[in-house]
Amino acid sequence: MTPGAAVLPCAGDPAGxxxxxxxxxxxxxxxxxxxxxxxxxxxxxxxxxxxxxxxAIAIVAAIxxxxxxxxxxxxxxxxxxxxxxxxxxxSAVMAMTTALVVGAVALFGRQNFxxxxxxxxxxxxxxxxxLLLAVTTALNLIWFAGDLxxxxxxxxxxxxxxxxxxxxxxxxxxxxxxxxYMLFALMGSVLYLLGTALLYSAYGTLDIALLSERxxxxxxxxxxxxxxxxxxxxxxxxxxxxxxxxPAHAGAPPxxxxxxxxxxxxxxxxxxxxxxxxxxPGLPSRAPAELLAALGAAAVLMGSVLALRQARLKLxxxxxxxxxxxxxxxxxxxxxxxxxxxVAAGALTGGMLQAVSHATAKAAMFMAAGxxxxxxxxxxxxxxxxxxxxxxxxxxxxxxxxxxxxxxPPSGGFLAKWLLLTASVQSGxxxxxxxxxxxxxxxxxxVFMVVGRAMGEKDASEPRIIAAPxxxxxxxxxxxxxxMLLGLAALAPLDLVLVGRPTLAVVACx
Amino acid sequence: xxxxxxxxxxxxVLVGLGLxxxxxxxxxxxxxxxxxxxxxxxxxxxxxxxxxxxGAGMGGDPVxxxxxxxxxxxxxxxxALAVALLLRxxxxxxxxxxxx
Numbered sequence: 001m002t003p004g005a006a007v008l009p010c011a012g013d014p015a016g017x018x019x020x021x022x023x024x025x026x027x028x029x030x031x032x033x034x035x036x037x038x039x040x041x042x043x044x045x046x047x048x049x050x051x052x053x054x055x056a057i058a059i060v061a062a063i064x065x066x067x068x069x070x071x072x073x074x075x076x077x078x079x080x081x082x083x084x085x086x087x088x089x090x091s092a093v094m095a096m097t098t099a100l101v102v103g104a105v106a107l108f109g110r111q112n113f114x115x116x117x118x119x120x121x122x123x124x125x126x127x128x129x130x131l132l133l134a135v136t137t138a139l140n141l142i143w144f145a146g147d148l149x150x151x152x153x154x155x156x157x158x159x160x161x162x163x164x165x166x167x168x169x170x171x172x173x174x175x176x177x178x179x180x181y182m183l184f185a186l187m188g189s190v191l192y193l194l195g196t197a198l199l200y201s202a203y204g205t206l207d208i209a210l211l212s213e214r215x216x217x218x219x220x221x222x223x224x225x226x227x228x229x230x231x232x233x234x235x236x237x238x239x240x241x242x243x244x245x246x247p248a249h250a251g252a253p254p255x256x257x258x259x260x261x262x263x264x265x266x267x268x269x270x271x272x273x274x275x276x277x278x279x280x281p282g283l284p285s286r287a288p289a290e291l292l293a294a295l296g297a298a299a300v301l302m303g304s305v306l307a308l309r310q311a312r313l314k315l316x317x318x319x320x321x322x323x324x325x326x327x328x329x330x331x332x333x334x335x336x337x338x339x340x341x342x343v344a345a346g347a348l349t350g351g352m353l354q355a356v357s358h359a360t361a362k363a364a365m366f367m368a369a370g371x372x373x374x375x376x377x378x379x380x381x382x383x384x385x386x387x388x389x390x391x392x393x394x395x396x397x398x399x400x401x402x403x404x405x406x407x408x409p410p411s412g413g414f415l416a417k418w419l420l421l422t423a424s425v426q427s428g429x430x431x432x433x434x435x436x437x438x439x440x441x442x443x444x445x446x447v448f449m450v451v452g453r454a455m456g457e458k459d460a461s462e463p464r465i466i467a468a469p470x471x472x473x474x475x476x477x478x479x480x481x482x483x484m485l486l487g488l489a490a491l492a493p494l495d496l497v498l499v500g501r502p503t504l505a506v507v508a509c510x
Numbered sequence: 511x512x513x514x515x516x517x518x519x520x521x522x523v524l525v526g527l528g529l530x531x532x533x534x535x536x537x538x539x540x541x542x543x544x545x546x547x548x549x550x551x552x553x554x555x556x557x558x559x560x561x562x563x564x565g566a567g568m569g570g571d572p573v574x575x576x577x578x579x580x581x582x583x584x585x586x587x588x589x590a591l592a593v594a595l596l597l598r599x600x601x602x603x604x605x606x607x608x609x610x
Binding site (some may be wrong): 149152156159160164167170171172175176178179184187189193194196197198200201204229257284 | 525528541548551558559574576584586588591595598599
């Protein structure tokens, strides 16, 4: 990286204030919802999330127009003394995805988490609406924070807001799943904090841009990198540290499952991307990248096989998340190739597109599964017969989401896998391509298993399927359609993901 | 051996004990305690870092100390949340057993 390239040129950009707004707005909503009480929490949450959506669009538009990353020095103090917020292409893409999925989750949650009567407070709705805003704050802080310690605080905030979402219904098994998740997550963040301490001791700063210029391959940095990677891997639920994910994601209410699977696991994944591509670009990262991808490959295979063996629909979707997280890690050896090459740029875009595509598709699938479980009274896959006839819209949403996971054109999953496959063949690492193709076959298997059952005729002996409200089904379908059309991003004139990466900028304006 | 080295070694021992406890123990309360040991090790390390990074004529680098205070608050809240979850789990289990 050329000296000074990471220090952003537009430090005084007025659009940088949007980044503050993206973090402050949901926080203000959270505090307001908590103080006005459960009866009105829903209205406050919807209002502030709509505002947050507008801010996310404005951030993407600002980055799109200028082609530069945004930055904001808090209180006018520039690093190393102060703390900076930064938004490059990666942050913008993730912030937009967050706004979209959180908005969809809010609309979907309206039917399950309405206040019992106008103005009456109840624990579960109040928790849901306030936590939804708090998760948005934590995620936006992760996308925009410019230093490693703010990122630690954001990670912990995300844990504290995601754990209660797991056990919203307060049953013993969900409480147990939440505790297990919490312990994994806490270990993960302490290891991350240890790495932060080591990096500070070596270089005297935690600012990402400054660190990237100073980092040299030496023992303290390798130790820090190993600790932080291990911690973040545990939080992302990469195989073999995935054990906490299926019970936590499958036990939560559908709206919360959608949020957890779509966005929360992406938070720590995003930090890994920041760590290896933005903080430690000066490290020869061949071996660690290969190790991460090998774990990812194992996750793709194990997660898919376990998903095929599940008897319950929500657990199947949760194990599918374990497998799809594996795909995300395949980008590391492909994108860390010769810096500046088109192969690396393609792999990075592919990996991030996979994250966005999975976020929308998986949220749609969890929502559709929630609607089906509500109508059937259970979520056993063997008892799904007749669902396609009774709930065609939800089943279509599930099928489209599944197709996006498999990677049928023109879905985002198709474009993502196309980019990753191309990168793996061009860089001569064909074995990752083999993993992707095998994983795709498995994905077909578990999606068709569900769709096939649901298409079957219902036995007259089984209880009638109750009709489900249309709003939730429409939201799930809309998300699935978005996921299906994400592949059209290939037609865009600018590769948004690569904005703010000087070494890859050559290919950014393709 | 300087004081900083000694405290650094102590931090390493605490981290090791915490990690060992978190992996080996099955009881949730013990794992929460192990997490706190691990956290204490990390905070001590920040203290050592503050000592080592002393500029000319200064007693210590203030930044790591500021970080530690935030870290302690976060770890305290984490412990409180984990213990609250554990208590609720215990209460729910007890109520379920009483129903049977």
